[in-house]
Amino acid sequence: MSDMKPIKAGIIGGSGYTGMELLRLLVCHPGAVPACVTSTTHAGRPVTELLPGLRGETDLAFSGVDLSELAQCQVVFSATPNGAAMTYAGPLLDAGVKLIDLSADFRLRDARLWQQWYGRPHACPGLLEEAVYGLPEVNRERIRTARLVANPGCYPTAVCLGYLPLIESRSFDLEHLIADVKSGVSGAGRKASLTTALGEAADSFKAYSVDGHRHWPEITQELNQLAGQPVDLLFIPHLLPIIRGIHATLYGRLKPGQNPHDIDLQALYERRFAAEPFVDVLPAGAHPDTRSVRGTNVCRVAVHRPRGGGTAVVLTVVDNLVKGAAGQAVQNMNLMFGLPEIAGLKYPAFVP
């Protein structure tokens, strides 16, 4: 990469958690450089005020949103709340900029479904078809040539990667999938909120949105596509008193009549992900912990079949802000610009 000019990247919404994480990754990226990072709230202030870890590494300051300035970038990451990216996606694409949207604006391909879950009409339904769902383990080739990438949600990343080999195997009952998922508080974003206050969420645990969560239609859409048929998924999120990390516990039953001994789950998973740089299948019997992926772009997976029975239990962990957001976005950028897929993403997790 040393003889290439670094890719000029813009970030819209740089003072949220995913925006800050994009900044960290891009400042240290060998083939890209953050050229412009916007924040309505913090415009004018150096980014190191929010990210002291970058002191000495960058002089960048937050700026207001200026589409003509962003149009000078080769790629723009949109890390705003839902509903913003769809208002400027058209102009940016028209200006020849590639857009990676980390919000939910382009994740659902059905505009009516989007409206149903997000409570307003979609502003540019015409782009929904073109947007590529940015899960490289499924859509790598389409991402390479995409103008517009819908970066997956954090839960959908953990759930889809875990179910991928199960569904592709065609051996499992798709009508009774259960995803019992647990997320750290940073999944809710960087904002003042009583729900995720330390005084409220620490030393406690609870489920939430059991009756419906916006990531359910997104996951279902992707699993349907993988399966080539509708799946029936129960998706139950919980709030963990940790900062970063998602743990998905995924249940899938063998189809009736399928002999459990005919299928080697461990081999199935290892084979499926053998070439994947960011999916790590643990040895049989393992239990991944969320800290083992903290700060990294890795999804670790373990697969079990308790007491030799007919139900597979798949455990996956991701860092919701990296593989579940900013890291996956950079992985997508690498693919879109012909960089090595792992460029800028090889920090090892530290324990403890």
Added chain:
Amino acid sequence: MSDMKPIKAGIIGGSGYTGMELLRLLVCHPGAVPACVTSTTHAGRPVTELLPGLRGETDLAFSGVDLSELAQCQVVFSATPNGAAMTYAGPLLDAGVKLIDLSADFRLRDARLWQQWYGRPHACPGLLEEAVYGLPEVNRERIRTARLVANPGCYPTAVCLGYLPLIESRSFDLEHLIADVKSGVSGAGRKASLTTALGEAADSFKAYSVDGHRHWPEITQELNQLAGQPVDLLFIPHLLPIIRGIHATLYGRLKPGQNPHDIDLQALYERRFAAEPFVDVLPAGAHPDTRSVRGTNVCRVAVHRPRGGGTAVVLTVVDNLVKGAAGQAVQNMNLMFGLPEIAGLKYPAFVP
């Protein structure tokens, strides 16, 4: 109670978490008094060294195990590791003492099953039949007259209470129950252990013992009995980075052909637990958090049927050291001695 002489209670194993919690509850109990509390490690030291919260409330000191002294008590709580209570249960019962065992020694009624899960022969299989499983919501009347109570495990309490109305309703498929449960670290007891060190377990989350946990046969035994037929339960425990608390997320599918609209889950649960002093069914749509039962003997329950589908999702929370151990043991003592069931157990939880 004011004219009764307080019940003399002994505690074997008073320096573990359940023993310490028994002490806290008994020191403040209006109808009982801790007369003797043993600890091999701490013999001779005042109990307030471990429980500074009781400074000024009690002069009790830990003593060594002396069966003749314990035989002076009316009730003995055994809060030792598994395998100890079964060695002295016989002599204590013979001396006319009532025994409430908080270990697993008397929870399984089948001595061969016990040996299979606990790795040694049972020392007094003859008592297994007599022991009453101390879940008052199921066995209240038998507990009143029992000499020997097997106090339920923490997970079994949370899981059995949550499944109770479902199973009694006879409307659910008993072959595909899934209990995805999460426990704070105190469930592992008071001991030096790398697994539950703050440096290892804080700010992280993982599943464990996915391929088999000793609470599985216990839960299955009780659910089988409730159902009057064998159930098939998947039981998947996880380790929460919290001190106290269990959260069970329980899945149950309606039987094939059963119309979801024919069953009012909320009413079913409210009716079943209406008279229970320590089971609180939350309003429809609620998500109990573990902190709402911290330090208390309450089990809070919420029941959902996401998107009106055929699967019930039951959420239960207990404090593993209170309703899941010492509090339930005191509730059992109250029943066995004709005291008000709630005596000494009405501390409200504080938030935050």
Added chain:
Amino acid sequence: MSDMKPIKAGIIGGSGYTGMELLRLLVCHPGAVPACVTSTTHAGRPVTELLPGLRGETDLAFSGVDLSELAQCQVVFSATPNGAAMTYAGPLLDAGVKLIDLSADFRLRDARLWQQWYGRPHACPGLLEEAVYGLPEVNRERIRTARLVANPGCYPTAVCLGYLPLIESRSFDLEHLIADVKSGVSGAGRKASLTTALGEAADSFKAYSVDGHRHWPEITQELNQLAGQPVDLLFIPHLLPIIRGIHATLYGRLKPGQNPHDIDLQALYERRFAAEPFVDVLPAGAHPDTRSVRGTNVCRVAVHRPRGGGTAVVLTVVDNLVKGAAGQAVQNMNLMFGLPEIAGLKYPAFVP
């Protein structure tokens, strides 16, 4: 107390942390009853929505602020943000109600100093002289007869109690006191705030307001009064990633020429607090932890003189919401109404 009619208590600002804690304590109080609890935000909702621990114990609902209704109470606790109590203190007192203010409105006796630290003129400076600073260990007799009690801040409680015997001994240099104090996040109140978000404050630690904190003039005023001369105190607060609890590490040097061997600090502290129901002096060599007072009205104290040198190091812990706020307010109420000082305040802390 059984033949007295319970005292009717009102709470203004019942949905903050101190208001909620007052509710918990008053609902269980043997000699008082919460008759009215206001919350602008939650008016009309049952208090158990915020305090599930009180489900089954009270039917009370939040109401709007109605002075004529509050005037029916015998005592009103004001648990609002600073600046509110001073606007209705006059009318309530005129109506014959006793007022215990948990905000800072009546803590400083000098109206100009108040204005300097709180940024606006005081609304009823005439009441500042009458208000009694509600630290029973110092002002017990004056509290008994007070109409208006200024309940101390959480830091001032921990610092003043720790310095009390030192200052009274007249052996220490009052010009170089250093209070290095650490507080859990609930000290900031129940509100959405980025600073105390779990994602920001967990697994981290920092000092704050090193250059000036509003509790400094309050502490200084009280220590000056105790000493009968101006003291020079450095007060450095830090934010702990815990929910409840304050730990003060207090430094005081012997006066020049004072022989360290002439003073028995342990005896000094034990003697000073021997009759105090809520101050517990630990044995020599001890290190109190904040959890040992969690949920309780106790202040634990340990005193050291490292390596036999000339500097005393006093360690104190309090629960900022109990002895540092609501518990101390109830203690003051007990004194003001001739109830036993410990009434309703004897919950023991649980560990872990």
Added chain:
Amino acid sequence: MSDMKPIKAGIIGGSGYTGMELLRLLVCHPGAVPACVTSTTHAGRPVTELLPGLRGETDLAFSGVDLSELAQCQVVFSATPNGAAMTYAGPLLDAGVKLIDLSADFRLRDARLWQQWYGRPHACPGLLEEAVYGLPEVNRERIRTARLVANPGCYPTAVCLGYLPLIESRSFDLEHLIADVKSGVSGAGRKASLTTALGEAADSFKAYSVDGHRHWPEITQELNQLAGQPVDLLFIPHLLPIIRGIHATLYGRLKPGQNPHDIDLQALYERRFAAEPFVDVLPAGAHPDTRSVRGTNVCRVAVHRPRGGGTAVVLTVVDNLVKGAAGQAVQNMNLMFGLPEIAGLKYPAFVP
């Protein structure tokens, strides 16, 4: 560095926290390679079992301690408990290996003092004189040519760096220094211990070893040397419920007669550390948090003089396992082998 052969490094005690952190840093180091890592407990097992974050990055396995194999390394890091390194330092140095000891064995230059604090005679007092105290900000040139480096303790690093400019300024009273320091639990090492169990240490806070801590003589020795005269330091450690991180709050009074306005503390600190790659002086008024250095080799410093008075308050934060242990050791290795001082140490911290 690309044309140099990487330095062969050995690690003795690779399964403790500092050993694991050395492994993480060396596996990713551009100029060094871990050639051998010992662990008595884990000999034969791949290092990735303990460090899943390195899966795919290294095939190294733990081995038993074999001095002849270690003698093939150019540098050996000793990361064992105190008392081990002094038994093999001689042979390794004789074999031409450079030794960086992360234990306390070579930190005190006075063998009698060592014996007094560590409870046994020193095994090779003759090497104490030669050992260089590995704080690059003080001893950089001597480290470059050292054979034997005593890597500083975590507390001493945070305290000495913070006091350095104060002491060098000659304007402060050296007889009344107070270091109120707070450390996360990983400072106690990777071991099963009740004190640092999550159930015991989480959601709580306390001081410990107030009457004497082994880091006190180490700090005093270094400050004495800096000052050229004996200093009098009070050193009070506290246990934080966090995983990594030390926060030191350092107090120093101006000498009597010294006018506070004559000294610009901010400029003093900025000037002193301007050229230091791993000391970051924050802008005036700042409060560093421990998370801002998590996983990094940076020490952040802020300096205050509250209310313009005569006492400086210096705040420093380090990651006890990096700048306080393994990172500083790698920094020392870089100096000893003529590598860029920052090689392998430029990971930015992430927030949250």
